[in-house]
Amino acid sequence: MKQVYLDTFGCQMNVADTDRMELILFHSGYQRTLEKEDADLILVNTCSIREKAEQKTFSLFGGLKPLKRANPDLILGLTGCLGQQDGKKLLQRMPYLDFVMGPDQVEGIAQAVDRVRTTGKSFVWTGFDQEKAYSIPEISGDLPQTPGASAFVNIIKGCDKFCTFCIVPFTRGREKSREPEELIAEISHLVSRGAKEIILLGQNVNSYGKRGLKKAMPFHELLYCIAEIPGVERLRFTTSHPNDFTRETIRAYRDLDVLQNHLHLPVQSGNDSVLNTMRRDHTIAEYLELLTELKSEVPDIALSTDIIVGFPGETDAAFEDTLTIMEKVGYSSSYMFAYSPRPGTPANDLPDSVPEEVKKQRLQKTIAMQSQISQQQGQVYIGEKVAVLIEGRSSKPGYAFKGRNPQYWNVNIQGSDLKTGDTVTVEIEQVSGHSLNGKALL
Numbered sequence: 347m348k349q350v351y352l353d354t355f356g357c358q359m360n361v362a363d364t365d366r367m368e369l370i371l372f373h374s375g376y377q378r379t380l381e382k383e384d385a386d387l388i389l390v391n392t393c394s395i396r397e398k399a400e401q402k403t404f405s406l407f408g409g410l411k412p413l414k415r416a417n418p419d420l421i422l423g424l425t426g427c428l429g430q431q432d433g434k435k436l437l438q439r440m441p442y443l444d445f446v447m448g449p450d451q452v453e454g455i456a457q458a459v460d461r462v463r464t465t466g467k468s469f470v471w472t473g474f475d476q477e478k479a480y481s482i483p484e485i486s487g488d489l490p491q492t493p494g495a496s497a498f499v500n501i502i503k504g505c506d507k508f509c510t511f512c513i514v515p516f517t518r519g520r521e522k523s524r525e526p527e528e529l530i531a532e533i534s535h536l537v538s539r540g541a542k543e544i545i546l547l548g549q550n551v552n553s554y555g556k557r558g559l560k561k562a563m564p565f566h567e568l569l570y571c572i573a574e575i576p577g578v579e580r581l582r583f584t585t586s587h588p589n590d591f592t593r594e595t596i597r598a599y600r601d602l603d604v605l606q607n608h609l610h611l612p613v614q615s616g617n618d619s620v621l622n623t624m625r626r627d628h629t630i631a632e633y634l635e636l637l638t639e640l641k642s643e644v645p646d647i648a649l650s651t652d653i654i655v656g657f658p659g660e661t662d663a664a665f666e667d668t669l670t671i672m673e674k675v676g677y678s679s680s681y682m683f684a685y686s687p688r689p690g691t692p693a694n695d696l697p698d699s700v701p702e703e704v705k706k707q708r709l710q711k712t713i714a715m716q717s718q719i720s721q722q723q724g725q726v727y728i729g730e731k732v733a734v735l736i737e738g739r740s741s742k743p744g745y746a747f748k749g750r751n752p753q754y755w756n757v758n759i760q761g762s763d764l765k766t767g768d769t770v771t772v773e774i775e776q777v778s779g780h781s782l783n784g785k786a787l788l
């Protein structure tokens with residue numbers, strides 16, 4: 347998956363606009379990263395209400411210039427009120443910017459990125475659409491003409507789970523799956539144009555096929571069908587809910603060579619009482635039982651997760667349970683967040699019982715724990731030879747390309763005569779964070 351780094355200045359409206367851009371970009375194959383250096387796309391959603399915010403924006407972009415110089419494929423976009431106010435002047439002041447957009451173009455973010463990719467030219471896109479309703483749009487869009495080595499296919503929209511912290515069921519509606527014939531046609535199209543890896547997307551992909559199809563089809567059957575399509579070299583999916591993750595899907599990991607040995611399975615908390623308040627509808631024992639069965643079939647599978655700390659009612663002891671499960675499972679990476687109430691969600695009505703300072707401390711502890719686990723796991727790869735699908739140029743000095751191994755670790759690669767879309771064997775020499783660095787063996 348490509349990486350987007352998002353930064354926001356200003357008010358809650360800007361924060362909400364950044365969230366929407368993240369959602370739209372997610373459906374276009376971008377996953378949020380907290381590291382500018384790992385990004386393929388950097389967006390700064392700006393504010394123009396005070397000079398200080400403007401100055402901060404200019405200083406931030408000054409710091410991004412060397413990244414752009416090191417990696418000309420990196421796309422830099424400025425969105426929000428400063429873009430609306432100063433438009434062309436910003437491109438004159440910062441010619442390394444790829445585009446400037448106003449706040450009314452949030453829904454067009456994926457098209458803006460495509461336009462830069464296709465034309466290679468910078469542009470300004472501002473103005474106001476008087477007709478447009480303020481809503482989260484349906485994500486559809488045309489199929490890309492030249493997909494990346496790794497391409498994303500949305501198989502299901504919406505969610506029926508109603509976790510109490512989550513706005514998705516309210517903004518994206520109930521689950522609806524796409525017909526398998528349509529998916530197979532889309533995937534065949536993507537691989538015929540150069541895609542090697544397909545990542546199936548949805549809020550809860552494991553629930554695929556229960557609703558909205560002419561004839562119900564369970565998720566694992568879809569995996570078997572896609573694995574048959576000539577040209578699909580790698581297959582992944584995200585995101586899953588533990589309650590919909592079936593034994594048959596575990597068997598698919600065992601049976602299908604193309605299904606890569608990585609699973610993102612959000613746990614959110616390591617404590618049963620917190621899980622109950624979150625309405626996750628499973629216990630930690632059930633979650634662990636599922637992983638034990640999965641690991642017995644696929645011993646080298648890597649696991650990643652989502653974690654929320656500071657949820658209403660999370661005591662010190664409950665938080666410790668989260669650290670315990672992180673250690674017990676040994677996640678290769680985690681998306682970790684401090685809880686903040688979202689208007690419109692059931693949890694918004696619960697007392698936000700954990701002080702902000704405590705949330706921050708807990709978040710820091712989870713980040714430290716994850717970084718320790720990732721570091722330990724990365725060491726295991728040193729001296730190993732791993733198969734890497736090259737996804738593009740690396741921004742890491744001294745490394746020409748980057749890609750992923752089957753377990754979804756970032757791999758920075760030294761070597762010549764390589765190209766995007768190749769799968770190469772890389773001998774790993776170093777680990778830094780969730781990245782492995784090594785040289786291609788030809």
Ligand code: SF4
Nearest residue numbers: 505507508509512549
């Ligand atoms: S967290 Fe995931 S499973 Fe729960 S309601 Fe949101 S999208 Fe659905």
